[in-house]
Amino acid sequence: MNIPLAAPPRRDPPGDDPARFAMLHEIERKLLWLSAWTIHNANHVRPNRDGLKVGGHQASCASIVSVMTALYFEILRPQDRVAVKPHAGPVFHAINYLLGRQNREQMEGLRAFGGAQSYPSRVKDGGEVDFSTGSVGLGVAITSFAALMADYIRLHGLARPDIPPGRHIALAGDAELDEGNIYEALLEGWKHDVRNVWWIIDYNRQSLDSVVPDRLFGRIEGLFRDMGWNVVTMKYGRKLQAAFAREGGEELRGWIDDCPNSLYSALTFQGGAAWRQALLTDMGRSRGVRAIVDPLDDDELAALMTNLGGHDIEAIIEHLRAADASGDQPTCFIAYTIKGMGLPFAGHKDNHAGLMSKEQMELFRHAMGIRPGHEWDRFEGLATRPEELDAFLASVPFAAKLTPEGRALPAATIPIPDTLPVGKLAGRGTSTQAGFGEILAEIGRGQGAYKLLAERILTTSPDVTVSTNLGPWVNRRGVFDRHTRNDVFRDSKLASAQRWGMSPQGQHIELGIAEQNLFLLLGAAGLSHALAGARLLPIGTVYDPFVNRGLDALIYACYQDARFLLVSTPSGITLAPEGGQHQSVNTPLIGMAADRLASFEPAYVDELAILLRHAFDHMQRPDGSAVWLRLSTRQLAQPDRRLDPAQIIAGAHWVVPPAEGAPIALAYQGPVAPEAEAAFAELRAEEPRAGLLAITSPDRLHAGWLAAGRARRGGDRAARSHIETILAPLAPGAALVTILDGHPAAHAWLGAVRGQRVVPLGPDRFGQSGDLPDLYREYGLDTDAILDACAQALLG
Numbered sequence: 063m064n065i066p067l068a069a070p071p072r073r074d075p076p077g078d079d080p081a082r083f084a085m086l087h088e089i090e091r092k093l094l095w096l097s098a099w100t101i102h103n104a105n106h107v108r109p110n111r112d113g114l115k116v117g118g119h120q121a122s123c124a125s126i127v128s129v130m131t132a133l134y135f136e137i138l139r140p141q142d143r144v145a146v147k148p149h150a151g152p153v154f155h156a157i158n159y160l161l162g163r164q165n166r167e168q169m170e171g172l173r174a175f176g177g178a179q180s181y182p183s184r185v186k187d188g189g190e191v192d193f194s195t196g197s198v199g200l201g202v203a204i205t206s207f208a209a210l211m212a213d214y215i216r217l218h219g220l221a222r223p224d225i226p227p228g229r230h231i232a233l234a235g236d237a238e239l240d241e242g243n244i245y246e247a248l249l250e251g252w253k254h255d256v257r258n259v260w261w262i263i264d265y266n267r268q269s270l271d272s273v274v275p276d277r278l279f280g281r282i283e284g285l286f287r288d289m290g291w292n293v294v295t296m297k298y299g300r301k302l303q304a305a306f307a308r309e310g311g312e313e314l315r316g317w318i319d320d321c322p323n324s325l326y327s328a329l330t331f332q333g334g335a336a337w338r339q340a341l342l343t344d345m346g347r348s349r350g351v352r353a354i355v356d357p358l359d360d361d362e363l364a365a366l367m368t369n370l371g372g373h374d375i376e377a378i379i380e381h382l383r384a385a386d387a388s389g390d391q392p393t394c395f396i397a398y399t400i401k402g403m404g405l406p407f408a409g410h411k412d413n414h415a416g417l418m419s420k421e422q423m424e425l426f427r428h429a430m431g432i433r434p435g436h437e438w439d440r441f442e443g444l445a446t447r448p449e450e451l452d453a454f455l456a457s458v459p460f461a462a463k464l465t466p467e468g469r470a471l472p473a474a475t476i477p478i479p480d481t482l483p484v485g486k487l488a489g490r491g492t493s494t495q496a497g498f499g500e501i502l503a504e505i506g507r508g509q510g511a512y513k514l515l516a517e518r519i520l521t522t523s524p525d526v527t528v529s530t531n532l533g534p535w536v537n538r539r540g541v542f543d544r545h546t547r548n549d550v551f552r553d554s555k556l557a558s559a560q561r562w563g564m565s566p567q568g569q570h571i572e573l574g575i576a577e578q579n580l581f582l583l584l585g586a587a588g589l590s591h592a593l594a595g596a597r598l599l600p601i602g603t604v605y606d607p608f609v610n611r612g613l614d615a616l617i618y619a620c621y622q623d624a625r626f627l628l629v630s631t632p633s634g635i636t637l638a639p640e641g642g643q644h645q646s647v648n649t650p651l652i653g654m655a656a657d658r659l660a661s662f663e664p665a666y667v668d669e670l671a672i673l674l675r676h677a678f679d680h681m682q683r684p685d686g687s688a689v690w691l692r693l694s695t696r697q698l699a700q701p702d703r704r705l706d707p708a709q710i711i712a713g714a715h716w717v718v719p720p721a722e723g724a725p726i727a728l729a730y731q732g733p734v735a736p737e738a739e740a741a742f743a744e745l746r747a748e749e750p751r752a753g754l755l756a757i758t759s760p761d762r763l764h765a766g767w768l769a770a771g772r773a774r775r776g777g778d779r780a781a782r783s784h785i786e787t788i789l790a791p792l793a794p795g796a797a798l799v800t801i802l803d804g805h806p807a808a809h810a811w812l813g814a815v816r817g818q819r820v821v822p823l824g825p826d827r828f829g830q831s832g833d834l835p836d837l838y839r840e841y842g843l844d845t846d847a848i849l850d851a852c853a854q855a856l857l858g
């Protein structure tokens with residue numbers, strides 16, 4: 063506990079109504095009860111049909127009840143946006159219950175199907191949740207990116223005039239600071255000069271398994287300061303501060319400061335007698351200390367010794383107010399707390415998943431003054447009259463509605479022109495990545511029908527802007543920065559293809575190489591419609607293999623239903639000379655398995671243009687999702703043809719339709735198209751009925767197939783998926799040879815659709831350096847390998 067103290071808060075600030083504080087203490091008591099009871103009810107009262115532990119975190123909730131009381135019932139304004147520590151979900155639900163924003167049925171259904179979620183969830187719990195949490199660290203970090211987005215939206219003139227700027231607040235568990243993504247976000251936040259961000263750390267010095275090392279926080283505090291943050295440590299409550307001011311008080315303070323975290327926790331758990339023994343053993347000869355300690359009975363002594371800053375509502379409020387007044391510097395509050403405060407397992411190192419027994423709960427119920435059968439009554443056990451409590455709750459600033467529409471804001475849809483601007487393609491040799499850059503650059507001119515679309519696109523990339531072909535777009539639209547900064551190379555007339563002046567009008571956010579930050583930013587930007595009422599079309603580019611590097615943040619963004627376009631390029635072993643670490647194998651499978659993410663891989667630029675247009679549209683639809691385009695740098699001679707957009711979007715189209723009853727078809731995905739086409743020409747000479755299928759999305763095909771199956775089981779016997787229609791002309795049991803530059807399992811399932819005998823081709827091992835002929839031969843993607851597979855398939 064050896065942390066330097068912030069200046070002690072002033073006591074009884076002028077203008078503060080003691081009656082209001084009394085009310086806050088009533089609320090604090092109620093939140094402690096309701097969070098513990100909601101978890102208890104789920105575990106011990108509700109019928110359990112499967113014998114599985116339901117769980118919940120009574121100790122984690124108790125730890126942060128005072129902080130959340132101060133925050134939600136005094137400090138927060140409706141325009142503030144909060145990420146709540148996952149394990150404080152029940153406290154959050156209880157707050158909404160008191161504010162009339164959560165119903166009893168949901169509370170009783172905590173962790174049950176359709177009930178309140180274990181961890182706050184935007185999608186499942188609804189509009190009151192600003193940011194979902196669950197995977198520790200990510201909810202904290204996203205607040206920094208949301209703050210950046212709030213500035214972006216305001217500086218682009220897209221903010222709603224009726225909503226004042228708000229703060230972005232994370233309520234963090236201290237162990238969340240072990241996650242590396244926190245530090246990546248801090249560094250990126252510093253670069254972008256983020257403001258209006260508060261991280262309030264529930265510093266109970268306990269994680270899941272154990273008590274954290276003593277000296278850790280000195281380090282962490284230093285890190286925050288190095289990143290330009292204001293750090294406010296709320297270590298002691300007012301009772302302890304008063305004791306410190308007495309004779310012997312400094313000695314007592316020194317003792318607590320030096321007390322190892324684990325001993326402090328153990329004494330907290332043991333209670334007053336143990337405190338007395340420990341204090342007197344070390345300081346029994348100090349008259350001053352004895353004068354403080356001796357008059358107190360065991361309970362009073364325990365209360366004094368556990369009077370930490372994070373449990374003192376008045377002190378918390380004072381600190382939060384002071385930080386607010388000191389400007390918009392990001393601020394980290396280290397609130398010293400006790401895990402399980404007020405509950406029988408307070409301080410015990412194993413209390414993370416600990417639940418009060420039925421007997422303990424009975425005692426707690428008594429202590430809280432709750433009559434049996436009245437556990438859910440909002441004001442049961444409180445000394446204040448219900449009318450006064452109601453009046454108080456109505457007066458809480460955060461109780462006001464953010465907008466008549468609620469906290470999840472509506473946002474108008476940006477109309478997307480029917481087609482995107484693509485130059486003449488036929489006969490040209492180009493790649494999907496180059497095509498993407500060209501189309502975006504053309505939109506970036508902001509001409510005619512593309513003006514509004516261009517204005518709402520926001521691009522971002524973790525240091526691969528140029529190498530993913532975003533450069534021309536950025537040259538046209540500029541880099542975003544709150545401050546105008548000139549491009550020194552340009553001003554000095556030094557030749558460079560990149561013109562990277564920075565200004566508040568810029569539409570590209572350049573990130574350092576940290577893919578989790580890319581996805582956290584896409585997550586925050588992809589919620590702009592709901593958080594700010596401003597529709598943006600965020601596009602993030604990244605090398606395909608490094609999607610894995612940010613995967614948890616990508617899934618987190620999708621879990622929140624953020625809407626963005628991910629463009630991953632280059633991909634696969636087709637990246638050839640770069641070697642294995644840059645060559646992705648598993649990403650098509652991620653695209654299939656990630657919910658709320660529609661994934662595509664076009665082979666040619668005409669398909670890309672259709673899919674890019676679809677992405678802009680799909681990202682905005684209530685039943686849409688984020689979109690992922692996997693692209694390549696391989697230059698292919700572009701075909702001259704007309705396509706049916708619906709087929710490209712549905713995931714597959716026949717390049718050469720098979721004859722009715724054909725015994726074989728060849729299917730390809732992405733940049734291996736030429737090998738498939740060459741093999742098909744030879745196959746066709748042998749088997750004229752054969753078909754050639756272009757797959758643009760195994761993800762959409764698979765999702766459609768599952769959905770049709772569900773619909774049929776649900777009684778819609780006519781339901782038929784695109785892939786079922788596509789494969790219908792083939793003979794029963796016909797062979798299907800499939801190929802992609804990615805794991806072959808992405809296609810292997812096609813055999814289950816209509817009983818086709820599938821031979822799936824694609825790399826299933828790490829790639830390596832080489833040129834395309836060598837690599838395609840080695841990994842079985844060349845024309846010979848395809849023909850061998852066809853022969854094998856035909857032979858059965």
Ligand SMILES: Cc1ncc(C[n+]2csc(CCOP(=O)(O)OP(=O)(O)O)c2C)c(N)n1
Binds near residue numbers: 125238401
């Ligand atoms: C990424 C991730 N890893 C592991 C977990 C499992 N887990 C849940 S809570 C927790 C420890 C939390 O400790 P802390 O953040 O200090 O919270 P508190 O002490 O307030 O409960 C762990 C390891 C998780 N939720 N997310």
Ligand SMILES: [Mg+2]
Binds near residue numbers: 264266267268269401
């Ligand atoms: Mg903790």
